[in-house]
Amino acid sequence: MRRLAGLLALGLLYGGSLLVVQPDLPRLWTGLPRLAHWLGGAVPPDFSGLPDLLRRAAETVGIATLGTTLAAAMALPLALLAARPVVPLPALYHPARALLDALRGVDGFVFALIFVAAVGLGPFAGMLGVALHSAGSIGKLWSEALETADPAPLEAALSAGASRAQAAAVVLLPESLPQLASVLLYVWEFNIRASTVLGLVGAGGLGQELKNAVDLLDFARVLAILILVVALVLTADRLSALLRRRLG
Amino acid sequence: MLRVEGLVVALQGRRVLHGISLAVAPGEVVAIEGPSGAGKTTLLRAIAGLVPAEAGRIVAPETALVFQQHALARRLSARDNVLVGALGRIGFWRPALRLWPVAERAEAMACLARVGLGALAGQRADRLSGGQRQRAAVARALMQRAPLLLADEPVASLDPENAAAVLALLRDLASHGGRSVLVALHQPELARRYADRRLRLEEGRLCRR
Numbered sequence: 001m002r003r004l005a006g007l008l009a010l011g012l013l014y015g016g017s018l019l020v021v022q023p024d025l026p027r028l029w030t031g032l033p034r035l036a037h038w039l040g041g042a043v044p045p046d047f048s049g050l051p052d053l054l055r056r057a058a059e060t061v062g063i064a065t066l067g068t069t070l071a072a073a074m075a076l077p078l079a080l081l082a083a084r085p086v087v088p089l090p091a092l093y094h095p096a097r098a099l100l101d102a103l104r105g106v107d108g109f110v111f112a113l114i115f116v117a118a119v120g121l122g123p124f125a126g127m128l129g130v131a132l133h134s135a136g137s138i139g140k141l142w143s144e145a146l147e148t149a150d151p152a153p154l155e156a157a158l159s160a161g162a163s164r165a166q167a168a169a170v171v172l173l174p175e176s177l178p179q180l181a182s183v184l185l186y187v188w189e190f191n192i193r194a195s196t197v198l199g200l201v202g203a204g205g206l207g208q209e210l211k212n213a214v215d216l217l218d219f220a221r222v223l224a225i226l227i228l229v230v231a232l233v234l235t236a237d238r239l240s241a242l243l244r245r246r247l248g
Numbered sequence: 249m250l251r252v253e254g255l256v257v258a259l260q261g262r263r264v265l266h267g268i269s270l271a272v273a274p275g276e277v278v279a280i281e282g283p284s285g286a287g288k289t290t291l292l293r294a295i296a297g298l299v300p301a302e303a304g305r306i307v308a309p310e311t312a313l314v315f316q317q318h319a320l321a322r323r324l325s326a327r328d329n330v331l332v333g334a335l336g337r338i339g340f341w342r343p344a345l346r347l348w349p350v351a352e353r354a355e356a357m358a359c360l361a362r363v364g365l366g367a368l369a370g371q372r373a374d375r376l377s378g379g380q381r382q383r384a385a386v387a388r389a390l391m392q393r394a395p396l397l398l399a400d401e402p403v404a405s406l407d408p409e410n411a412a413a414v415l416a417l418l419r420d421l422a423s424h425g426g427r428s429v430l431v432a433l434h435q436p437e438l439a440r441r442y443a444d445r446r447l448r449l450e451e452g453r454l455c456r457r
Binding site: 150152153155156157159160161162163165166167169170171174175177178 | 298
């Protein structure tokens, strides 16, 4: 019976998805030659004006780095409030969790769109968008790391007369530091990837150049930008993996 | 001086201790023996105020508890772990920023020297041996300046040599420091050697010896 209900739910999900997306293979087929023509025109990639591209790449890294840092500052108090061993008070714990879920639920892209309207075009809006969404992600992951930490040292501190705030600051946070730092690096790496498209809404970074090139159907330029994006993402990925390994 | 009268403790609806009465005088080491599950840990945790009593009375001075598995913060140095014992009497910001008061730092060093770990103060807890960790846990308890030391199977995971060293230390803290020591042990030969008195706990009740 349960299996049948599961199959029914899965069928509904796929049926509904097919209904709204309406995949059209013949349309893809007719579009393929156009795509091939563009790809042909994209080679060799156009790296002219490289300093401008690099400046945009630096914007992307800046948006991700400052956005993640601001997110961490916002996430720390929320993560502590949302970790049961630190704040075993449902009146604080549940609202903190709900706020983290709400922040996490809205994509950085959407936040960036709102901030572009509020503070104008440019990487600053992108950074704010990244920060707000990431605060939710970091806070949630941090609170989970704090909840799964060994409870014994915390209990020992509490039994020695420490307040929960003291025990969290002196024992729990240092004990969980490798996990917390690992989360931060992971989110930073994710944000580098996410920041490359923020330019599509005018929030700076390589995405801005990408949008301009696509609008002009300049595919040699598009390819050059994509190569830069991949290089950036791979570098961030390797660096983050290396640092996380060292933290372990 | 510790006095427990008619202590009843229930955990998750199940009665674990049935009317325990005992006393420990200053300078005295009392061992509680008994099989696993007899209620030794619950008794110590109730005296330390970590689990609530359903009935009975506990008259205890300030209490420090040495946990079975040392409960040290692995990434902190031995000294910082000992300083955790002082958190009850200092504010929030200084310890949080690692700006421990000079007097507390000196006292932590003295506590570590007392347990023979003076030279390893800066060593991270996870780099200490099992015996050293348990001695650091005793130093943390000393840092609490409590006249009553409770030790829950403090030598359960130690080799005979280290077990003897830790128990000799507790014995010495009672004899020369005037503290009362209540220690849960499951090795009768160690209890005979280091305790002034031995009590036996079985299924949550103290048995006459």
